[in-house]
Amino acid sequence: xxxAPWYPILTNxxxxxxxxxxxxxxxxxxVSADGYPRNRTVVFRGFLEETNxxxxxxxTRSEKMIDLRVNPRAEIAWYFTETREQVRIKGKIAIxxxxxxxxxxxxxxxxxxxxxxxxxxxxFTWDYPxxxxxxxxxxxxxxxxxxxxxxxxxxxxxxxxEVDHLMLRGNPQNRYLYRLLSDGNWSKEEVNP
Amino acid sequence: xxxAPWYPILTNxxxxxxxxxxxxxxxxxxVSADGYPRNRTVVFRGFLEETNxxxxxxxTRSEKMIDLRVNPRAEIAWYFTETREQVRIKGKIAIxxxxxxxxxxxxxxxxxxxxxxxxxxxxFTWDYPxxxxxxxxxxxxxxxxxxxxxxxxxxxxxxxxEVDHLMLRGNPQNRYLYRLLSDGNWSKEEVNP
Numbered sequence: 001x002x003x004a005p006w007y008p009i010l011t012n013x014x015x016x017x018x019x020x021x022x023x024x025x026x027x028x029x030x031v032s033a034d035g036y037p038r039n040r041t042v043v044f045r046g047f048l049e050e051t052n053x054x055x056x057x058x059x060t061r062s063e064k065m066i067d068l069r070v071n072p073r074a075e076i077a078w079y080f081t082e083t084r085e086q087v088r089i090k091g092k093i094a095i096x097x098x099x100x101x102x103x104x105x106x107x108x109x110x111x112x113x114x115x116x117x118x119x120x121x122x123x124f125t126w127d128y129p130x131x132x133x134x135x136x137x138x139x140x141x142x143x144x145x146x147x148x149x150x151x152x153x154x155x156x157x158x159x160x161x162e163v164d165h166l167m168l169r170g171n172p173q174n175r176y177l178y179r180l181l182s183d184g185n186w187s188k189e190e191v192n193p
Numbered sequence: 194x195x196x197a198p199w200y201p202i203l204t205n206x207x208x209x210x211x212x213x214x215x216x217x218x219x220x221x222x223x224v225s226a227d228g229y230p231r232n233r234t235v236v237f238r239g240f241l242e243e244t245n246x247x248x249x250x251x252x253t254r255s256e257k258m259i260d261l262r263v264n265p266r267a268e269i270a271w272y273f274t275e276t277r278e279q280v281r282i283k284g285k286i287a288i289x290x291x292x293x294x295x296x297x298x299x300x301x302x303x304x305x306x307x308x309x310x311x312x313x314x315x316x317f318t319w320d321y322p323x324x325x326x327x328x329x330x331x332x333x334x335x336x337x338x339x340x341x342x343x344x345x346x347x348x349x350x351x352x353x354x355e356v357d358h359l360m361l362r363g364n365p366q367n368r369y370l371y372r373l374l375s376d377g378n379w380s381k382e383e384v385n386p
Binding site (some may be wrong): 020022025027028029030031035036037038039040041071073074075076077079081086088090119123126127128129130131132133137139164171172175177189190191192193 | 213215218220221222223224228229230231232233234264266267268269270272274279281283312316319320321322323324325326330332357364365368370382383384385386
């Protein structure tokens with residue numbers, strides 16, 4: 001996979017906004033089975049090495065997993081507060097769950113499990129997300145082992161095919177559209193803000 | 194309309210995060226006619242007085258308007274960087290365009306037009322958004338009149354029916370769900386993070 005022309009641009013934006021930990025959070029929209037748009041903040045876990053694929057981790061029991069199994073289409077809205085620019089990324093998501101049979105994909109899941117914090121790993125051992133919180137349900141504080149991901153730990157690989165980069169600084173603002181072409185190359189177009 | 198139980202909570206969050214202008218930006222997800230989730234950052238223009246309705250302004254020529262005319266359902270994802278909490282709001286959007294015949298609704302549009310900055314008003318006089326930027330197309334710098342909104346200025350009224358409030362501070366994190374009931378009241382439930 002050749003790196004897209006927006007890849008170094010996004011990498012540079014991340015660098016320029018690095019002093020804010022929230023610069024690695026973006027909003028991920030999906031569509032639920034009943035046709036409702038759903039939207040939530042997730043953490044960017046870096047690009048899969050040498051590719052344009054964005055990595056996200058999630059609990060297999062979360063609503064977004066149910067949505068994505070029906071409709072893998074998604075859009076990221078990513079606003080950078082320091083440099084005042086927005087990157088919107090349209091694409092499709094592939095799921096790597098504990099049931100994944102492909103050893104290369106399972107390796108990606110294992111690697112991400114090893115890269116996250118103890119606290120982040122801990123949350124995958126907790127009770128069902130978004131269910132009524134009951135007084136007698138414990139939230140374990142014992143960290144799960146580093147070398148074997150717990151069952152509910154899943155990885156989402158986001159594969160972009162359109163990137164919309166808007167810079168609010170400037171009058172008029174500057175905006176560029178990148179589109180993945182059928183030959184695997186990307187077009188770049190300057191558009192009205 | 195009685196104010197919802199989440200209304201004072203959201204108002205308080207906005208107050209606690211007021212030193213960052215980006216605290217008034219949120220991500221709005223919709224579904225396009227082809228079933229794709231769409232997601233973009235928009236500015237919160239306050240609640241419509243004495244109601245739970247969130248006000249947003251938009252260009253009538255924007256893609257979200259096309260989406261919303263087909264499917265009025267939307268979800269807001271709002272992340273507050275200072276207090277580290279997320280408010281997700283599910284609801285439906287009503288459009289107030291220049292063609293709106295209801296004088297009370299048209300009054301809301303007029304009022305918002307008067308409340309925004311010269312620069313914000315100016316953008317509604319510019320060329321078609323997201324079309325190829327041509328060298329010979331001017332971006333006027335003459336502010337349109339305060340008292341009469343330009344044609345492409347529209348207001349979106351977001352009517353919430355589910356609010357999901359997650360506080361990242363705390364171990365485990367705290368999360369509350371508010372749901373609009375058929376009798377017009379709201380339920381509140383503590384749920385697992």
